Amino acid sequence: MFKVRADRVGRCFPIxxxxxxxxxxxxxxxxxxxxxxGEFLSLLGPSGCGKSTFLNILAGLDDLDQGSIxxxxxxxxKHSFDRGMVFQSYALLPWRTVLxxxxxxxxxxxxxxxxxxxxxxxxxxLVGLSAFAHQYPHQLSGGMRQRVAIARxxxxxPNLLLMDExxxxxxxxxxxxxxxxxxxxxEADRKTIVFVTHSIDEAIILSDRVAVMTARPGRVKEIMEIxxxxxxxxxxxxxxxxxxxxxxxWLLIRDEVGKTRQSLRIRA
Amino acid sequence: xxWRGRWGRRLAGxxxxxxxxLLFLALWEAAPRLGWVNSTYMSPPxxxxxxxxxxxxxxxxxxxxxxxxxxxxxxxLVSTLAGVFFGIFIGYxxxxxxxxxxxxxxxxxxxxxxHFPVFILLFGLGELSKTIIIFWASLWPxxxxxxxxxxxxxxxxxxxxxxxxxxxxxxxxxxxLPAAAPEIFTxxxxxxSYCVMAVVAAEMIGATSGxxxxxxxxxxxxxxxEMYAGxxxxxxxxxxxxxxxxxxxxxxxxxxxxxxxGE
Numbered sequence: 245m246f247k248v249r250a251d252r253v254g255r256c257f258p259i260x261x262x263x264x265x266x267x268x269x270x271x272x273x274x275x276x277x278x279x280x281x282g283e284f285l286s287l288l289g290p291s292g293c294g295k296s297t298f299l300n301i302l303a304g305l306d307d308l309d310q311g312s313i314x315x316x317x318x319x320x321x322k323h324s325f326d327r328g329m330v331f332q333s334y335a336l337l338p339w340r341t342v343l344x345x346x347x348x349x350x351x352x353x354x355x356x357x358x359x360x361x362x363x364x365x366x367x368x369x370l371v372g373l374s375a376f377a378h379q380y381p382h383q384l385s386g387g388m389r390q391r392v393a394i395a396r397x398x399x400x401x402p403n404l405l406l407m408d409e410x411x412x413x414x415x416x417x418x419x420x421x422x423x424x425x426x427x428x429x430x431e432a433d434r435k436t437i438v439f440v441t442h443s444i445d446e447a448i449i450l451s452d453r454v455a456v457m458t459a460r461p462g463r464v465k466e467i468m469e470i471x472x473x474x475x476x477x478x479x480x481x482x483x484x485x486x487x488x489x490x491x492x493x494w495l496l497i498r499d500e501v502g503k504t505r506q507s508l509r510i511r512a
Numbered sequence: 513x514x515w516r517g518r519w520g521r522r523l524a525g526x527x528x529x530x531x532x533x534l535l536f537l538a539l540w541e542a543a544p545r546l547g548w549v550n551s552t553y554m555s556p557p558x559x560x561x562x563x564x565x566x567x568x569x570x571x572x573x574x575x576x577x578x579x580x581x582x583x584x585x586x587x588x589l590v591s592t593l594a595g596v597f598f599g600i601f602i603g604y605x606x607x608x609x610x611x612x613x614x615x616x617x618x619x620x621x622x623x624x625x626x627h628f629p630v631f632i633l634l635f636g637l638g639e640l641s642k643t644i645i646i647f648w649a650s651l652w653p654x655x656x657x658x659x660x661x662x663x664x665x666x667x668x669x670x671x672x673x674x675x676x677x678x679x680x681x682x683x684x685x686x687x688x689l690p691a692a693a694p695e696i697f698t699x700x701x702x703x704x705s706y707c708v709m710a711v712v713a714a715e716m717i718g719a720t721s722g723x724x725x726x727x728x729x730x731x732x733x734x735x736x737x738e739m740y741a742g743x744x745x746x747x748x749x750x751x752x753x754x755x756x757x758x759x760x761x762x763x764x765x766x767x768x769x770x771x772x773x774g775e
Contacts, residue, residue, distance in 0.1 A: 303675040325677040335672035352678045
């Protein structure tokens, strides 16, 4: 059963070339990807390969020029109460307290006030931040803010969770502990997650499958099944299997990073 | 005990901030008394205080003050309503801003006082042209600040809400407006101080009441102490208006309090 089926998706943007002439930047081309119900799938690729563009299209924040995307066997809708997105920059509302931030998704869905409060409190407890319910986001550390953002999207209870490099702005320790925390939460209810990252380790530790993308114009080059046992913990980084998978993914992505570098050099 | 401590600290704070003012008052008092300046043209603060007292006892100061306050309030109210409304509209539809920006920037740079003769021609010497010059002076900072506040609402907040299926009106009410609120209030406070400046000019031409009239009339009749009394009252009006608007702003943007003081 597929949650999402992307068929020959294409997306391009008009840009200004070097001499100011009009040009077209092809970001996605012939992009095919099937995402299974309840799986944790990572999109891994060199920067600028279009992985975030695909996520934005899935989130209804961008349009596609070619091909089609089916979600639950139906045409992708621009407007849906079934998706939630986590951003690298947290996207918390600075004028709302932590608890009020958690409620925003439920407000959008017009959940009654009391139920909203209760649900928000429950998910705040889940990420271990109950003590900070009435603080404002700017009073929290980066890692705590991202936990709030994750709790917010979970409280909204979407069937499709989209995460756009959510841990990229955090320091290494915070990042690793949040990865494990995300796994713990996800393993409890197994909603479909599409996770965009450029970190090989992160993709492997979290995912059931890793879709490695080509350099621009982006499409899926190969999909790696990650057969590491669940539930996973920190220790998995030291296992032989992890090292083996890491090597395989690295080989896949090496050429693509090289291509990106080359095209940059040609332009420069 | 606690109560006294708090008020003690507040008074001490006021004392520190008042150092400059007290020094200035001392200098002002000394200058005419020691003959540094001609005392015919500059009354010392003690004389000004006496004039203030006499004016209010004669029942003249209160009405002048109130009529000025009323004009400022009316002008500021209209300009706030219009400025916030059109500012939101223009900030929301960016294309519109592109067309209008140069026009608005030119209007803003033109002195409101330069328009006063025009308003008198169009609307006569009555209350209407007074309200309009006050409105005109305060409209631009409010309009332009509102516009920029709406425009600068963090796009990632909007995208986040949209990804959860928020409607346009939800995004507008719950994301864009609160995001713009701090800049809107800055505009209103700026507009408020322009109002107090504009009311003086308005009351100096063809008026028979208000603090501006009091200042000009006292000067013409050589009541120098009363002239300064009028000027001091204008300062009080401005300070009062500003702190009232500030209190209003704090209520609506309380979340920013410790950002402003650097956490």
